Amino acid sequence: MVKGPIDDKYYDDALALASSIDTQYIEKIRELKEKKRAIILAHNYQRPEIQDLADLVGDSLDLSRKAAATDAEVIVFCGVYFMAESAAILSPEKTVLLPVKEAGCQLADMITIQELRKKKKENPKAAVVCYVNSSAQVKAESDICCTSANGVGVINSLKENKILFVPDEHLGRYLESKTKKDVILWKGFCPTHYNLLAKDILRAKEDHPEAKVLVHPECRLSVIDLADEAISTNGILEYVKKSETKEFIIGTEMGIIHRLKKESPNKKFYPASKNLICPSMKLITLKEIAQSLEKMRYKIEIPEEVRKKAKKSLDRMLEV
Numbered sequence: 036m037v038k039g040p041i042d043d044k045y046y047d048d049a050l051a052l053a054s055s056i057d058t059q060y061i062e063k064i065r066e067l068k069e070k071k072r073a074i075i076l077a078h079n080y081q082r083p084e085i086q087d088l089a090d091l092v093g094d095s096l097d098l099s100r101k102a103a104a105t106d107a108e109v110i111v112f113c114g115v116y117f118m119a120e121s122a123a124i125l126s127p128e129k130t131v132l133l134p135v136k137e138a139g140c141q142l143a144d145m146i147t148i149q150e151l152r153k154k155k156k157e158n159p160k161a162a163v164v165c166y167v168n169s170s171a172q173v174k175a176e177s178d179i180c181c182t183s184a185n186g187v188g189v190i191n192s193l194k195e196n197k198i199l200f201v202p203d204e205h206l207g208r209y210l211e212s213k214t215k216k217d218v219i220l221w222k223g224f225c226p227t228h229y230n231l232l233a234k235d236i237l238r239a240k241e242d243h244p245e246a247k248v249l250v251h252p253e254c255r256l257s258v259i260d261l262a263d264e265a266i267s268t269n270g271i272l273e274y275v276k277k278s279e280t281k282e283f284i285i286g287t288e289m290g291i292i293h294r295l296k297k298e299s300p301n302k303k304f305y306p307a308s309k310n311l312i313c314p315s316m317k318l319i320t321l322k323e324i325a326q327s328l329e330k331m332r333y334k335i336e337i338p339e340e341v342r343k344k345a346k347k348s349l350d351r352m353l354e355v
């Protein structure tokens with residue numbers, strides 16, 4: 036157990052543990068990228084050196100939408116499986132690669148298509164809203180998708196009063212608190228955000244009394260209640276840029292601090308807990324990106340029928 040204030044050192048130590056930078060691959064990746072007409076996308080939670088190398092850095096849906104609008108033939112998605120699937124849903128004509136096939140999302144894996152079908156049968160009048168952190172199959176089986184940023188608007192746009200929200204119980208509970216709908220919650224959670232506790236926030240606030248607390252809505256409500264804002268990763272980045280405040284306690288995966296520091300170099304950022312690391316998000320290294328481009332692996336393949344249905348759920352969200 037680490038004692039004392041949570042400061043930059045925790046962030047640096049944690050990332051040093053998670054990261055082993057092998058710069059020899061950078062040139063190789065650039066050559067291969069050119070040759071294969073590829074674009075590299077990095078989620079905000081990826082290792083710093085991967086964010087620095089990527090063509091685009093952002094949240095999963097934003098990246099997938101922007102990549103779809105490019106003329107690249109290959110998308111290398113540095114993130115987790117469902118994110119690469121989202122890119123493939125929106126860019127069927129491009130080859131989408133996930134450099135490490137084991138890079139899954141524990142939250143997305145907490146629901147199967149069979150379980151969802153069963154729950155739908157039990158609640159025939161409920162509209163199914165699925166968080167984008169879910170598989171293509173689950174998206175295809177849902178009425179509409181949502182992100183952590185637009186969830187309230189999506190739920191309020193539906194005529195149904197009863198909502199089956201999957202797979203994140205905590206985000207679902209937060210959205211329920213912001214709408215007047217009856218939300219049936221699925222018992223899924225993101226372990227990284229779930230591990231952040233109210234006592235971590237209280238300690239961070241004690242150590243940094245001037246700092247604003249920004250947390251992700253995948254956190255527990257007891258954590259959200261102590262925060263100044265509960266917002267998406269892109270929301271955090273925007274908020275910090277516009278804010279007059281100089282110090283921030285960040286309650287989401289600490290990979291985002293790299294981008295926050297780059298975009299707002301005169302501000303200070305403290306991870307709300309030293310445990311805010313998603314192991315899956317740290318699996319991809321420069322070496323794997325180089326190998327992925329060289330061997331064109333691991334290709335994301337979604338049956339066309341599933342892809343079309345999943346796209347419909349995403350498109351419906353974008354119309355809200």
Ligand code: SF4
Pocket residue numbers: 115139140141142143168225226227228288313314315316
């Ligand atoms: S941080 Fe949580 S939701 Fe995001 S990829 Fe990791 S396990 Fe999944």
